[in-house]
Amino acid sequence: xxxxxxxxxxxxxxxxxxxxxxxxxxxxxxxxxxxxxxxxxxxxxxxxxxxxxxxxxxxxxxxxxxxxxxxxxxxxxxxxxxxxxxxxxxxxxxxxxxxxxxxxxxxxxxxxxxxxxxxxxxxxxxxxxxxxxxxxxxxxxxxxxxxxxxxxxxxxxxxxxxxxxxxxxxxxxxxxxxxxxxxxxxxxxxxxxxxxxxxxxxxxxxxxxxxxxxxxxxxxxxxxxxxxxxxxxxxxxxxxxxxxxxxxxxxxxxxxxxxxxxxxxxxxxxxxxxxxxxxxxxxxxxxxxxxxxxxxxxxxxxxxxxxxxxxxxxxxxxxxxxxxx
Numbered sequence: 001x002x003x004x005x006x007x008x009x010x011x012x013x014x015x016x017x018x019x020x021x022x023x024x025x026x027x028x029x030x031x032x033x034x035x036x037x038x039x040x041x042x043x044x045x046x047x048x049x050x051x052x053x054x055x056x057x058x059x060x061x062x063x064x065x066x067x068x069x070x071x072x073x074x075x076x077x078x079x080x081x082x083x084x085x086x087x088x089x090x091x092x093x094x095x096x097x098x099x100x101x102x103x104x105x106x107x108x109x110x111x112x113x114x115x116x117x118x119x120x121x122x123x124x125x126x127x128x129x130x131x132x133x134x135x136x137x138x139x140x141x142x143x144x145x146x147x148x149x150x151x152x153x154x155x156x157x158x159x160x161x162x163x164x165x166x167x168x169x170x171x172x173x174x175x176x177x178x179x180x181x182x183x184x185x186x187x188x189x190x191x192x193x194x195x196x197x198x199x200x201x202x203x204x205x206x207x208x209x210x211x212x213x214x215x216x217x218x219x220x221x222x223x224x225x226x227x228x229x230x231x232x233x234x235x236x237x238x239x240x241x242x243x244x245x246x247x248x249x250x251x252x253x254x255x256x257x258x259x260x261x262x263x264x265x266x267x268x269x270x271x272x273x274x275x276x277x278x279x280x281x282x283x284x285x286x287x288x289x290x291x292x293x294x295x296x297x298x299x300x301x302x303x304x305x306x307x308x309x310x311x312x313x314x315x316x317x318x319x320x321x322x323x324x325x
Contacts, residue, residue: 064234065292066103067323074106077323084319085110088312093278093304095312098222101323102234102285102294108319112223115213116300119274120181121225121281122218127178127249128232129193129201130170131242141171145192147184156254157182178249181273205231222298225283229296233270233285250284258282258310259299262317267324269297278302280309286320293324 096111133139144167157180176182202215271284283298
């Protein structure tokens with residue numbers, strides 16, 4: 001009977017050693033890289049994981065030129081943003097801030113998941129719902145709506161000073177809604193659209209319609225509001241013409257004393273404010289005049305005196321100036 005062939009014992013030992021050693025070496029390498037990222041330790045002058053993550057996130061999703069273009073800029077502004085958040089922490093009130101570089105996808109976040117009463121930020125999806133109905137041919141901007149007694153609501157804007165029964169163009173009501181944050185305009189549009197139309201728009205523009213409380217209770221977060229602006233300004237929910245129309249309506253509003261007041265010359269803020277007792281917000285898109293670079297910015301607050309919110313708006317505006325230099 002022929003003998004069974006045997007491999008030399010030395011070769012078996014070498015194979016066994018490699019089978020054990022290589023997985024251990026791979027795990028150890030990954031562990032060292034993770035530690036270098038967690039504690040910002042640079043190996044051979046580089047933080048490999050941060051570079052890989054940055055390269056992944058810096059791929060432009062739009063034609064917008066990224067503000068954050070390299071790791072040096074990234075590290076510099078990250079440090080400055082940390083200083084900003086420290087100041088927000090000691091400012092009276094509770095603040096949440098979300099900033100996103102549209103070109104690179106880079107985000108700066110502070111209490112971005114904290115829930116705030118959104119106040120008049122509710123008006124932005126309502127305006128989008130109107131434009132969606134216009135796109136569908138069920139409504140025209142030149143159509144008129146009647147101002148009825150029960151449409152009246154106190155607050156800013158001029159529609160409440162008009163006589164009941166007056167006919168107003170939808171385009172004029174939209175302008176009052178966004179430029180002057182008119183609550184009476186909101187009531188007229190809600191009645192004209194139906195709540196079903198409005199709810200459909202809210203569901204379409206929030207990150208998760210199943211968990212969002214934006215439509216039902218007007219509670220939202222800086223990150224969610226930022227997502228809504230991204231969807232409406234850069235997504236496919238509205239046509240290109242309606243995206244521009246919406247953006248223009250929220251430029252040069254009656255409320256340019258918040259973040260807008262502290263932006264350097266050449267920057268434009270298309271935005272919507274929210275005001276409620278001790279709650280102040282300012283959210284929108286900052287862009288250069290030629291729209292080469294764009295940032296989504298959302299600052300929200302609660303239990304904050306207005307003068308302290310303005311301090312926070314000033315610091316936010318100054319940080320935006322650093323980003324778009």
